[in-house]
Each structure stands twice: as C-alpha cells, then as structure tokens.
Amino acid sequence: MTHAPDIRFEDPITELLFSALGQARAARKLLEHDLLPLLAHTRRPFSTALARRCVPEQMFAPEFLRDLDAFLSQLDAAVAAGTHTAVHCDPDTGTTWDEEYRTDDANALAEAAACLRALISALERVEDAKQAEAVRGLF
Secondary structure, three states: OOOOOOOOOOOHHHHHHHHHHHHHHHHHHHHHHHOHHHOOOOOHHHHHHHHHOOOHHHHOOHHHHHHHHHHHHHHHHHHHHOEEEEEEEOOOOOOEEEEEEEOHHHHHHHHHHHHHHHHHHHHHHHHHHHHHHHHHOOO
16 A cells, blocks of 8 residues: 655645645535435535535635535534434433434534535635735734
8 A cells, every 4th residue: 555645835825725625625525426415405506506616716705605604504403403312321320321313314414514614624724824924924
C-alpha cells in the first residue's frame, strides 16, 4: 500500500483553501448522490442546487453558507425525528438510565450533517485567515 505524501504550502491561506476544496468535493458528492435517497422528494432539488454551488466561484459567498446552514437545520430535524430514547432500569438497584437509538436513516443523515458542518468550518477558516491577513496589513 502506498502512502500519499503530505502536501505542504508556504502560504497558510493556500493550505486552508486546499482543505476547503477537498471538503467541498466530499460535500458535493454527498449532496448529489448519497443523500438523495434519504431525503423527501421536496428537499431533493435544494440538495442538488447546493451541490452545484460547491465550487470555488460560489462556495465562499455568504448566501451559500446561509443556505447550507438552513439545509443543516432540516437535516438536524430529520435526525431528531429518527432518534428515540429508551429508559432502562436495573431491577436489582433501581438505577435508571437513558439510551438513545437512531434509525439507520437518521444515522446516515447525522453523518451527512457532520460532513456539511466540516465544510462550513473549512470555509470559515479560510475567511478568518483572509481577515487576519488584512488586519496584519494594518500594522
């Protein structure tokens, strides 16, 4: 098995962009293919529209982040709907505890939401780095 070499950049913003682009590619695949069978038919067009916007020319726009956040809210609601809590009791001690169970679809949606959150985080790191560079230029 071969190991991919670590890629190093002299410019920290380029390194952050590299990471964000990789995360965008993963999110695009998720939104275009993996997630569609789990979504209600009415939510599928929004998912594919978001996927088309996972490109450098569009993914740094504030509107994209806003729409991605709105979509995540819908995913979170679907995950919550597929999550159930069971109360267990130890008959010997009377101790009780809660345990959460998720449906398979809710688990898949939660994993998808984590991927999209990682994209948001990567995009925000790029924006923070750009702002830091601008502030540094003031001194």
